[in-house]
Amino acid sequence: MKSGAPVSNGTEPMRAGPIGPPPGAPRARVVAGLNLVAALVIVGLMLLPLYWAVVTSLKTLQQSYAIPSSLVPPTPTFAAYSEVLHTQGGALATSLVIAVGATLLSLLIAVPAAFALASFRFRITGIVTLVLLVTQTIPGIVLGISFFKIFADVHLLNSYPGLIIADSTYCVPFDILVIRAFMIGLPHELIEAARVDGASNLGALLRVVVPLSRPAILAAALFSFLFAWGDFLFALTLTTSDAVVPMSLSIYKYLGEYTSQWPDLMAAAIFAAIPSGILLVLVQRGIRGGIATAGLKG
Amino acid sequence: MPAIVYVCLLFAYPIVYNVLLSLRQSSVIGLLNNSAGFVGLSNYHTAITNPVLPTVVENTALFVVGSIVFQFGIGFLLALFFSQRFPLSGLLRSLILVPWLLPGVVTGLVLRLMFDPTSGMVNQILSDVGLIHTPIEWLTNTHLALLTVVLANIWIGIPFNMLLLHGGLQDIPKELYEAARVDGAGRARTFWSVTVPVMRPVIAVVLVLGFIYTLKAFDIVIILTGGGPVNSTQLLSTWAYTLSFGNLDFGQGAAIGTIMMLISLVCALAYVRSYRGELRR
Numbered sequence: 001m002k003s004g005a006p007v008s009n010g011t012e013p014m015r016a017g018p019i020g021p022p023p024g025a026p027r028a029r030v031v032a033g034l035n036l037v038a039a040l041v042i043v044g045l046m047l048l049p050l051y052w053a054v055v056t057s058l059k060t061l062q063q064s065y066a067i068p069s070s071l072v073p074p075t076p077t078f079a080a081y082s083e084v085l086h087t088q089g090g091a092l093a094t095s096l097v098i099a100v101g102a103t104l105l106s107l108l109i110a111v112p113a114a115f116a117l118a119s120f121r122f123r124i125t126g127i128v129t130l131v132l133l134v135t136q137t138i139p140g141i142v143l144g145i146s147f148f149k150i151f152a153d154v155h156l157l158n159s160y161p162g163l164i165i166a167d168s169t170y171c172v173p174f175d176i177l178v179i180r181a182f183m184i185g186l187p188h189e190l191i192e193a194a195r196v197d198g199a200s201n202l203g204a205l206l207r208v209v210v211p212l213s214r215p216a217i218l219a220a221a222l223f224s225f226l227f228a229w230g231d232f233l234f235a236l237t238l239t240t241s242d243a244v245v246p247m248s249l250s251i252y253k254y255l256g257e258y259t260s261q262w263p264d265l266m267a268a269a270i271f272a273a274i275p276s277g278i279l280l281v282l283v284q285r286g287i288r289g290g291i292a293t294a295g296l297k298g
Numbered sequence: 299m300p301a302i303v304y305v306c307l308l309f310a311y312p313i314v315y316n317v318l319l320s321l322r323q324s325s326v327i328g329l330l331n332n333s334a335g336f337v338g339l340s341n342y343h344t345a346i347t348n349p350v351l352p353t354v355v356e357n358t359a360l361f362v363v364g365s366i367v368f369q370f371g372i373g374f375l376l377a378l379f380f381s382q383r384f385p386l387s388g389l390l391r392s393l394i395l396v397p398w399l400l401p402g403v404v405t406g407l408v409l410r411l412m413f414d415p416t417s418g419m420v421n422q423i424l425s426d427v428g429l430i431h432t433p434i435e436w437l438t439n440t441h442l443a444l445l446t447v448v449l450a451n452i453w454i455g456i457p458f459n460m461l462l463l464h465g466g467l468q469d470i471p472k473e474l475y476e477a478a479r480v481d482g483a484g485r486a487r488t489f490w491s492v493t494v495p496v497m498r499p500v501i502a503v504v505l506v507l508g509f510i511y512t513l514k515a516f517d518i519v520i521i522l523t524g525g526g527p528v529n530s531t532q533l534l535s536t537w538a539y540t541l542s543f544g545n546l547d548f549g550q551g552a553a554i555g556t557i558m559m560l561i562s563l564v565c566a567l568a569y570v571r572s573y574r575g576e577l578r579r
Contacts, residue, residue, distance in 0.1 A: 035384035042376065043390045049453070050396065052419045053408045064417050068426070113301030128302070130570075135309050136507075137562035139514045141538045142555035145548060146312035149319060169308050176301065230401030232517045237543060248403040252521065255407065262417050269407045276399040284392050 057081070057266035064262040080263035081271075088268050091250030095229055098246055099275075101164035102171060102228035103221050109168075110175035111217065115205050117176065118183035119191065129180075132173040143169060144237035151238060158243040166234040171224035178223075182216030183209060222279050229275050247272050313559070320552035341549040342557075348550075350529055350537070357444055358533045362512045364448040365455055369508060372452070373459025378493075380460070381467045391464070398457035402517030409450040410522055413437055440530040443523050447531045451518055455511075459504055466500030467493070506569040510562050534558050 056064055057080050058073035117125050147166050148157070156162030186209065194204040210217065235249035245253070251268050258264070320341050345351065380391045397405060412418050413436035424430045436446040470493065478488045494501070516535045519525060525532040525540055532540070534554055542551030 032384040035379075035382055036386060038379070039384065039387060039390045042379070043393050046394050046453075046456070047396060048419070049408045049412045052412060056411060056417065067416060069417060069419075069422050109301050109304050116301075128305075131305060134563070134566060135305070137510050137559070137566050138309065138313065139535055139538075139555060139558045139562070140516055141514075141535050141542075142316050142552075142559055143309075143312050145538065145542050145551050145555055146315045146319065148542075149548065150312065150315060165308070172301070172304060172308075226399065226401075230403070232401070232403050232520075236520070237539070248401060251403050251407065255410075255521070260414070260417065262411055262414070265407055266411065269404045273400050273404050276396070276401070276404075280392060280396060280399055284389070 053266045053269055056262050057270055059263050061261065061263055065260075080267035084264055084267040084271060087264075088247065088250055088254070088271065091245050091247045092271060094244060095247035095272075098160060098163050098167060098231075099225045099228040101160065102167035103224040105164055106168045106171035106175050106224045107217065107221060110172050110179055110220065111210065111213075112205065114176050114179035114183055115209055118180045118186075129177070132176055135169075135173045140233045141237075144233050147234070148237050156238075158239050158241050160244060162238055163231075163234055163244065163246065164228075166238055167228035167231050168224075170227035170231065171220075174227070175220040175224060178220045179213060179216045182213055186212055222282060226275055226279055230272075316552045316559075317556055319548055320550075320556050322549055337549075341553040345541075345550045345553045345557075350532065353529050354532050354534060354537045357529075357531060358513070360444060361448055361451070361515070361533055362509065365451045365512045365515075366505065366508045368452045369455035369459045370504065373456050373504075374463050376456065376460040377463035377467055380464055391460075394460060395457045397454055398461075403521060405450075405454055406518050406521030409453070409518070410437065413446050413450075413522075437523055438527055440527050443527060443531045447519055447522055450522060451512070451515060454518060455508065458511075459508065462504045462507075463497070463500060466497050470496050502569060502572070506565060509565055513558060513562055 055071070055073055058076040058078070060075070060077060060079070063070070063074055117128060143166070147162075151157045151162050151166075156165070190208055190212070191204050194208045199207065230248065231246070232248040232252065235246045236252070239245065239249065247268075251265070251272065254261075254268065255265060321336050321338060322341075376394065380387055400408075412420050415421055415433040415435050418436075420436065421430065421433045424434070434442065437443055474492050474496065475488065478492050483491060514535060515533065516539070519531055519533055519536050520539070523531040525536040529537075535558065538551045538554040538558070540551075541554065542548045
């Protein structure tokens with residue numbers, strides 16, 4: 001496919017050859033088939049490390065060391081998974097609480113802000129949007145260092161609220177931009193109608209705009225959850241004791257203590273990857289359909 | 299508006315705090331007494347004359363350039379490939395996004411296993427095809443560790459580049475390709491004369507974001523190597539962490555952080571300016 005030949009449109013004469021495909025639709029089908037094979041190879045290569053992670057998680061410790069290592073688990077065992085549930089279960093629960101908290105806090109701030117930015121044409125609207133984009137350029141470690149010193153003064157280190165607040169910084173700018181982009185597309189008459197019916201701005205937001213924006217809010221919530229769930233930097237910098245240890249930090253500490261316990265480490269990694277898997281499935285079918293239908297209904 | 303308060307409290311205040319921190323005396327005792335006095339730019343001076351700095355700057359430059367060139371190049375090729383019609387292309391395209399959706403700790407762990415000398419798949423494959431006879435110490439050899447970290451980061455970054463570039467390719471009007479074909483342009487010619495010029499704004503966004511995100515990269519390096527061995531994979535971001543939380547020298551860490559912010563900001567503003575310039579044309 002890298003030759004300089006023009007794309008076949010079915011009308012140009014085909015070169016005859018011993019295995020040359022016949023003109024028209026069958027040739028297109030062959031090309032599509034070859035593309036499919038190539039795509040499967042590409043995806044296979046990209047996902048090879050993840051395959052190896054799953055295989056290793058199903059091995060015993062001894063099998064994971066064996067040379068040559070087998071490409072499939074010789075005697076698949078879930079021992080590592082039950083072991084990890086035992087040792088990392090608490091950390092997974094901690095991460096769940098923090099991620100839910102950060103998601104709710106972010107939406108609480110982002111939804112009204114997105115509404116204001118979408119419906120009122122302040123002069124500062126453009127500036128605020130630019131500022132939100134600029135926040136993306138701030139290195140996490142800068143926030144980590146500053147939060148550490150600030151939180152030490154206000155006693156937020158080693159606490160759930162501290163990590164929830166810190167993690168929400170990943171989400172709020174993203175949420176505002178995503179939800180605002182959706183709200184701008186909402187028909188203005190609906191909001192006007194609500195106002196005519198005597199609703200306040202808050203009433204219009206809660207009763208009309210939020211239900212209509214559900215797909216965008218849901219998408220923002222899912223990504224916020226994922227950002228907070230995956231946080232490692234704040235967990236590392238804003239905890240100094242074992243009081244609150246989220247999943248990522250717990251796995252990192254485990255890695256430090258038992259460097260080569262690969263089956264356990266991979267089982268832990270797979271537990272930590274569950275939300276990403278769920279999100280992928282939802283993105284694949286739900287969200288896009290949801291946005292499309294909501295758009296039609298609007 | 300609560301959001302403005304939020305942005306001020308959680309973005310603006312930390313940035314100002316960080317800059318102030320970088321101007322204060324940074325010794326542990328001073329900070330404990332909370333009596334650290336302002337010392338002007340002395341933290342910057344200490345950081346810049348630190349014998350480790352040249353290594354860190356060189357590592358960061360190699361890491362950023364190496365990551366972006368290959369993430370972008372491979373991402374663009376994949377975006378072009380997945381713009382063709384064939385069965386299951388949508389499903390397979392979203393499967394490629396998996397490495398990007400995973401938490402940093404997970405990708406870090408998985409790649410650390412891949413490059414493990416004994417349990418890793420990379421050495422296994424290389425010895426199976428007869429390229430190596432003794433295991434390679436990918437992450438503990440000072441000459442190889444940076445290359446390994448870059449390879450790992452390329453793997454993580456490909457999906458993001460592909461996603462944005464693929465979106466851009468979908469927005470190119472089909473008529474442009476029709477016109478190019480009528481004019482007798484070949485595939486290569488069409489790519490350079492139609493695809494690239496039309497895609498220029500998207501390409502610029504992808505490269506600028508790629509630069510900013512690669513400069514910020516932290517999780518993957520800390521988990522793969524922790525900046526070692528002997529600082530051979532120490533980047534500005536991990537060095538700021540090590541100085542602050544390893545050496546408890548928060549002043550110097552904050553100074554490095556401020557320098558990183560300035561680099562990112564200059565890059566972002568240069569982008570915004572060129573973007574405005576393009577609009578005016």
